[in-house]
Amino acid sequence: MLPYGRQAIDEDDIDAVAEALRSPFLTTGPRIAEFEAALAQATGARFVAAVSSGTAALHAAYRSVGIKPGDEVIMPALTFAATANAALYLGAKPVFGDVDRATGTLDPESAERAVTNRTRAIVAVDYAGHPADYDALRLISARHGLALVDDAAHSLGATDRGRKVGELADVATLSFHPVKLITTGEGGAVITNDPAIHQSIVEFRSHGMVRDDLRLLRHEGPWYHEMHDLGFNYRLTDFQSALGLSQLRKLPLFLARRREIASRYDQDLADQGAFQIPGRRDGVESAWHLYVLRVMEGRADSAHRRRLAFDAFRDRGLGVQVHYLPVYLHPFYQDLGYARGLCPVAEDFYSRAISLPIYPAMTDAEVEQVTHTVRDVAAGLA
Numbered sequence: 336m337l338p339y340g341r342q343a344i345d346e347d348d349i350d351a352v353a354e355a356l357r358s359p360f361l362t363t364g365p366r367i368a369e370f371e372a373a374l375a376q377a378t379g380a381r382f383v384a385a386v387s388s389g390t391a392a393l394h395a396a397y398r399s400v401g402i403k404p405g406d407e408v409i410m411p412a413l414t415f416a417a418t419a420n421a422a423l424y425l426g427a428k429p430v431f432g433d434v435d436r437a438t439g440t441l442d443p444e445s446a447e448r449a450v451t452n453r454t455r456a457i458v459a460v461d462y463a464g465h466p467a468d469y470d471a472l473r474l475i476s477a478r479h480g481l482a483l484v485d486d487a488a489h490s491l492g493a494t495d496r497g498r499k500v501g502e503l504a505d506v507a508t509l510s511f512h513p514v515k516l517i518t519t520g521e522g523g524a525v526i527t528n529d530p531a532i533h534q535s536i537v538e539f540r541s542h543g544m545v546r547d548d549l550r551l552l553r554h555e556g557p558w559y560h561e562m563h564d565l566g567f568n569y570r571l572t573d574f575q576s577a578l579g580l581s582q583l584r585k586l587p588l589f590l591a592r593r594r595e596i597a598s599r600y601d602q603d604l605a606d607q608g609a610f611q612i613p614g615r616r617d618g619v620e621s622a623w624h625l626y627v628l629r630v631m632e633g634r635a636d637s638a639h640r641r642r643l644a645f646d647a648f649r650d651r652g653l654g655v656q657v658h659y660l661p662v663y664l665h666p667f668y669q670d671l672g673y674a675r676g677l678c679p680v681a682e683d684f685y686s687r688a689i690s691l692p693i694y695p696a697m698t699d700a701e702v703e704q705v706t707h708t709v710r711d712v713a714a715g716l717a
């Protein structure tokens with residue numbers, strides 16, 4: 336079965352981790368700062384804080400822009416649950432906006448309609464690797480005095496008119512889970528140009544401890560540090576950073592291969608008549624974390640046809656997946672009182688979506704196997 340995504344680990348990665356394991360540092364050591372500096376280069380952000388997961392990154396990022404109990408946080412319904420869960424961790428309320436029909440990213444008009452006097456932030460998600468429309472979202476966040484957050488778990492390496500994901504919002508979060516653009520096993524990072532946000536993240540990831548002499552309230556000796564706020568243990572380890580550094584060196588190759596596969600799919604699948612290929616905005620270079628087909632629009636039985644297509648793909652050896660059930664349709668969120676029908680475009684998107692295999696290690700023969708299978712299944716659905 337060809338999975339929809341898979342890590343690419345080579346002997347260089349293994350050597351880098353082995354070297355880190357032989358060094359005196361197992362958790363926080365010199366490779367953390369090296370990895371952070373390399374990520375700053377790759378993302379265009381001034382400050383990077385590596386953390387233990389993309390979820391930890393979201394929690395820390397939301398905290399750093401001042402999200403508090405009772406605040407509302409606007410976000411797209413079409414995302415992984417972590418985007419919303421991190422707001423709940425802080426006692427804030429996720430408010431779901433609908434998505435753009437072409438790209439599946441937060442629809443700016445829907446986001447603006449959701450603003451109330453309790454809104455603190457807008458979080459956009461770069462669904463499948465395609466940056467959300469930050470130019471439009473920036474105007475809205477500025478008009479209402481809101482923070483703008485980019486959940487860039489899917490989009491490391493993507494650009495919008497030449498701007499990288501570290502340059503699009505007040506703060507952005509990355510994930511290094513194995514199916515993502517690079518991996519550290521579990522891992523993540525928060526990237527920003529704002530020194531105050533960065534400082535808040537650095538303290539939050541390590542119990543809210545302050546070590547900076549200038550900020551200490553008392554000075555009791557060289558051993559002394561103080562806790563100023565409630566934080567967590569969200570630190571990444573040195574050997575994970577070694578893996579991240581080694582992976583990051585290959586990011587340009589990974590992205591080039593993902594883009595090559597996506598354009599092969601675009602070319603070979605544009606005209607089969609049963610599935611729409613992914614939409615995009617002018618000026619965007621997606622990182623192609625996912626390649627999401629949708630069963631053609633406008634047929635009453637599209638959800639049924641998606642099920643038939645999904646089963647047919649699995650039967651023919653494609654480990655396709657579906658991204659995502661709109662967050663508020665999870666039973667946990669239904670119990671919180673969110674109603675079905677809240678975001679009709681996201682619900683329709685979900686009901687027709689199928690993610691094809693796409694990852695750097697796919698061979699040309701495997702890419703061809705996918706396009707043949709899709710054409711075959713499409714013919715069967717017609």
Ligand SMILES: Cc1ncc(COP(=O)(O)O)c(C=O)c1O
Nearest residue numbers: 388389390415417488510511512
């Ligand atoms: C959009 C999005 N946000 C956040 C996350 C959470 O990242 P992690 O799994 O590293 O905690 C994911 C991961 O799957 C994701 O897809």
